Amino acid sequence: MKTKQHFILILLAAVVIIAAISLFLLIGIRPEGIPVLNYHEVVKNDEDNPLALSVKEFDEQMAYLHRNGYKAITPDELLAYIGQGRQLPAKSVLITFDDGYRDNYTNAFPVLKKYGFTATIFLITDFVGNDDWYLNWQQVREMQRAGIVFGSHTLNHIPLVGVPPAEVLFQLQKSKEGIEWRLGVPVNYLAYPTGAYDAQVCQLVRQAGYKAAFSVDFGRVTQASKVYALERVPIFKSRWSFYDFYLRLNYTSLIEKAKWVKQWLSQI
């Protein structure tokens, strides 16, 4: 008899704990802030590379954003939202690409145009025009004329943490100047190569004259975000690319919390 009572008690406790965890996760479901999507390559044929979406997959994702009334914004608009508290449409999204692959022009750009979306591309300036893999300045200029924004991803993609400050500053300033000289507009935004940054790097980014920098810390940008460590939502190719994208976009905070819960569980 006692064993049965114990069993029921344990069962009840388990139900209460599961309900509490579910409630905790559900509270965090409604996403706050602006998603900054982070893409890399968009390729013609399916590749076994998590950073290379097929054109079809990319088109599906852009079609979803279009169908659901999303407005693609620029980093300037995002910064006004953070710094000056300017309101943005509820369904705003910032679409970013890192590394400046040539397929951003040949494959992603036509899709962006089709849905009327702008995007921001972070260039590795030493690689521009070097080979067929990367964009050339002519393509960059054509996209700029169509409203695409360009930022820096350093001169040669060196992760900036642990590098002497003078070298970090050189990377930041020279890449910025290089794009400004080619495009004739100020370059105010950086994406950290591999997402690596620390307090010293942030200070140097500010010193080099950038207004903000994007990390790969998972999450949405809110008005409480740090401008030199802006969160992004990386989008990967997977067997279920669309559902992965859908969950990351619509349940960003849930995924964030799930990660936190997972880490917490692994520590206890």
Ligand SMILES: [Zn+2]
């Ligand atoms: Zn990169």
